[in-house]
Amino acid sequence: MSRMYCVVLMAWLLLTSLLAAETLSPASDRADLLSAHREVVAGLGVAKTAYQNKDYAVAAQEFASLAAAGDVEAQYFSGLMAESGEGRARDLTLAVSWYSKSAKQGFPLAQYRLGMAYAGGNGVDADPQLAVRWLKPAAQADHIRLGYRRYGIERHMIYFRITTYGIAVVRILHDRMDASRYLSI
Numbered sequence: 001m002s003r004m005y006c007v008v009l010m011a012w013l014l015l016t017s018l019l020a021a022e023t024l025s026p027a028s029d030r031a032d033l034l035s036a037h038r039e040v041v042a043g044l045g046v047a048k049t050a051y052q053n054k055d056y057a058v059a060a061q062e063f064a065s066l067a068a069a070g071d072v073e074a075q076y077f078s079g080l081m082a083e084s085g086e087g088r089a090r091d092l093t094l095a096v097s098w099y100s101k102s103a104k105q106g107f108p109l110a111q112y113r114l115g116m117a118y119a120g121g122n123g124v125d126a127d128p129q130l131a132v133r134w135l136k137p138a139a140q141a142d143h144i145r146l147g148y149r150r151y152g153i154e155r156h157m158i159y160f161r162i163t164t165y166g167i168a169v170v171r172i173l174h175d176r177m178d179a180s181r182y183l184s185i
Contacts, residue, residue: 043062043065043066043074044062044066044071044073044074046058046062047059047062047063047066047074047077048077050062051063051077051081051086056081056086056087056088057087059077059081059086059087060078060081060086060087060088061087062074063077063078063081064078067098067101070105072101072102072105072106072107072110073102073107075098075099075101075102075105075107075110076098076099076102076107076109076110076113078098079094079095079096079097079098079099079102079110079113080095080113082094082095082098083095083113083122083123091123092117092122092123093123093124094123095113095117095123096114096117096122096123096124098110099113099114099117100114103134106137108137108138109138111134111135111137111138112134112135112138112139114134115130115131115132115133115134115135115136115138116131116135118130118131118134119131119135148160148161148170148183149161152175155174155175156172156173156174156175157172157173157174157175157179158171158172159171159172159173159179159183170183171183
């Protein structure tokens with residue numbers, strides 16, 4: 001067996017185990033989880049399409065319902081729309097609230113926006129220490145591309161995304177390869 005084949009096989013086994021959490025043993029629980037994931041992905045698709053088409057009222061409604069359910073990306077976009085006044089009146093305090101919820105779950109773009117809000121006193125009192133607290137992890141984050149994730153195995157990095165049908169491996173790169181060249185970052 002070639003070394004690359006072994007790496008790909010290990011990656012596939014590891015990544016598929018992410019979807020089938022060990023605590024969910026009955027098939028019905030796994031099906032419910034997959035169904036819920038598909039609904040969130042579909043809702044994000046509708047919201048992003050509406051946002052790109054500048055249909056801000058629909059985008060705001062879709063993002064808000066997903067954000068209230070805890071989706072980090074929807075929380076970020078809800079904050080972004082509240083900050084810019086798209087689809088609603090501009091509300092910096094609400095924007096900071098959404099950014100904070102998303103940032104606490106580790107979403108780098110929200111961490112950056114929250115850090116900048118604390119740095120400039122936008123929607124919150126200016127606090128340089130809190131600004132650094134949020135800007136530092138945002139700067140160190142593995143910002144690959146929105147929706148992409150990565151996992152390292154030995155000297156390889158597996159880039160993947162979670163889709164409605166499971167996990168899609170996008171690329172497997174050696175650590176000496178430039179990810180930005182192969183992932184269109």
